[in-house]
Amino acid sequence: MNVSIICIGKLKETYWTDAVKEYSKRLGKYCTLSINELKEERLPDHASVAQEIAVKQEEGKSLLKQIKANAFVIALEIQGKNLSSEDFAKKIEQLALEGKSEIAFIIGGSLGLSDEVLERADYGLSFSKMTFPHQMMRVILLEQIYRCFKINKNETYHK
Template sequence: MNITVICIGKLKESYWRDAVKEYSKRLGGYCSLDIVELKESRLAANPSPADELAVKVKEGEEILSHIRPSSWVVTLEIQGKKLSSEKLAEKIEDWSLEGRSDLVFVIGGSLGLSPDVSKRADFKLSFSDMTFPHQMMRVILLEQIYRSFKIIRHEPYHK
């Protein structure tokens, strides 16, 4: 299975980079993982709603340019579906059995996702009603994907 994580912004702090590196290494035995970091768009000091939308649209266009038409796209959105770790594992396994071997997870920037990226989603996933920094969300997502593979293969870890 090929998994791509498309995210806005670079990881500045070493502890986030170290965590991503660790989970990327762990996932190597289960899938091919690619992390695509896209540049965060500049926002004015006192942005108007139109300025914020323009940033989301620009970031959205960049995100969409990295998604192949055949990819199965999972966006991380507060309004998405909440799943337990076991249910996420079931989804990943089901997608694999359906021949969806090219999964793309999308983490938006600080303003969220553009409407066009949200429309492109095949599945909208929410980890919580709370908002998390997108750097932290990247680590949480990778950990949950790793946990999913451990659950799918009935290997110890997830309890």
């Protein structure tokens, strides 16, 4: 299975990059992982609603260009479906059984995802009603993807 994470913004802090490296290494046993970091658009202080919409649209265009045509797209969004780790594992397993070998997870910038990206998504996934920094969300997502493969292989890790 090919898993891609397409996200806005680059990781700068060592603790985030170290965590991403660790989970990327662990996932190598289960899938082919790619992480595509895209440029975060500049947002002026005290931006207007119109400026915020423009930034989301620009970031959305960048995200959409990176999605493979045959990818099953899972958008991380607050309005998405909340799943337990076990249900997330079942979802990924079901996609594999349906022959979906390309899964793309989309993480937006600080303003979220554009309507165009949400329309392209095949599934909306929410980890919480809370808002998390996109750097942290990337690590949480990688950990949950790793956990899902461990669950599906009946390997110890998930408790």
